[in-house]
Amino acid sequence: MTTRYTLGKRQKLKSRKQIGELFAKGIAFNQSPYRVLYLLSAKHNASLQCGVAVSKRSFKRAVDRNRVKRLTREAWRLQKTSLEKALDQSGLQLSVFLIYTGRELPAYPFCFEKAGAIVQKLIRTIHESIAKGA
RNA sequence: ACUACCAGCCGCGCCAUCGAUCCCAUGGCAACAUGGGGUAGGAAAGUCCGGACAGCGCAGGACGAUGCACCGGUUAAGCGCCGGGUCCCGUUUCGGCGGGAACAGAGAGUGCCACAGAAAAUAACUGUCCCGAAGCGAAGUUCUGCUUCAGGAUGAGGGUGAAAACGUAGGGUAAGAGCCUACGAUGCCGUGCAGUAAUGUACGGGAUGGGUAAACCUUGCAUGCUGUAAUGCCACGUAAAUCUCCGGGUCCCGAUCAUUGAUCGGGGCGGUAAGCGGUCCGUUUACUACAACACGGUUGUACAGAGAAGGGUAGGCAGCAAGAUCACGGCAGUAAUGCCGGGGCCAGAUAAAUGAUGGUGUUGAAACAGAAUCCGGCUUAUGAGCUGGUAGUUAUU
């Protein structure tokens, strides 16, 4: 069976309420140009949901903001499968928000590499929380 | 031919792999799967104008505020566009051509005009001239000149300034002055002609007291305010809670009880509160019920209205994409634009899709740049290529 690299409606953070909760209670860390907010909770309806944001302060033009968001989503889409697998084993739900804080327009390989590092870090935190819970 | 600038046209094509969103069909209770199709611009931008649509509001009047200002056309509308006129600037082969104009009013009033200058709008100062008196010189009857003073006439001379009381020439006068004449300039009035009109032109009359209205202002015309996160509906939830303010006097008439009074109804005057779009006038509506008592009043409660602070939700549907629509053809019109015909359906999200990677045309990565209610304009940004114009350089004839 070949794994499909999708990023549909159910895999994005859509609800204003959920986003508010994430910003209020979530845990944050920095991965050079990105700032990552995440929140682990009991499984509800979806295992992994993510959102992307770019500040108007760092990119004045809407075209540049769209470009950064698209590159970030693309890199996340191609690399999040291992994270999903870990979540399925743990039975938890994870909400992630990626905020781009850099000032320069990134190239795609750079985004790909950083997204990979973020995924690895999140997998490690999931394993730690499982160990703590057990 | 190249370079620069200006105006206009155009606004990355194909293939492979992996995705996003919307619609349709099939399967499925559903999540979803499969197949097919659509998916950013000429400026989507700035938010500078104008509308559609929605809410608040809607007896009427006055004031205020804001905007506009040659004429005609066009439009749903406009500070847009088209055509015409007037003025200004540039160029000219003097026929024109190109560009610009916030192009109502300075003879309604108020204010301001630094420095310089006699003076920045009253006409003063200086000056010129006339007459009279005094003095001086020449002279020794007279006459004439100069100085000072008093009275009168005058607005030409004063060289500064961005701007100086129509300009030039002649006449005229004691000296002068549009005081008069000729030519010219500006703008006003009347008449004729041309034009829908602005206006032009001819004749006649009378006139010439600066500039500034993108200073206040005057005249004319127009305009409510807020915005689709508007607004309407459904679901869930909270607080039908808390605090503050306010809720009626007098006169007349009628009826009933009854007899110095009470109750009910109607009307006049006044009061309070709220609404009438920003203010005022004026106007409309409301001013209720019960209880207790130290009863012509006070207090309390309920209820209605206004305000304060606070609590809850942040899910869904409509608005929301077929329209002042798009391209084509024909007709009317100088044009903007309008009408007719058959045809097309062309983004619709809600943390927000329209993409990523590789190859190729093509060297080297394409420029400016991303819908959020929708239209009509304006302004600004823009690579390569193409078209037209201007300037420069080089080569040739």
Place this chain on the structure above:
RNA sequence: GCCAACUUAGCUCAGUUGGCAGAGCAUUUCAUUCGUAAUGAAAGGGUCGUCGGUUCGACUCCGAUAGUUGGCU
């Protein structure tokens, strides 16, 4: 999405009937001190965000444009 305000010396800000470009701090020089700081005196430093218009004349008035900041929902 909608609506306001601001831009003046290196920094923070003044600047109104339109005619002068200013203050404080900072910089430089001099004085004071054995030396430094403080203090005193003097000097330099400006296309008034940019472009165009009105006016004799514009930081000021008008229009366009660039940037910055704030507010409402």
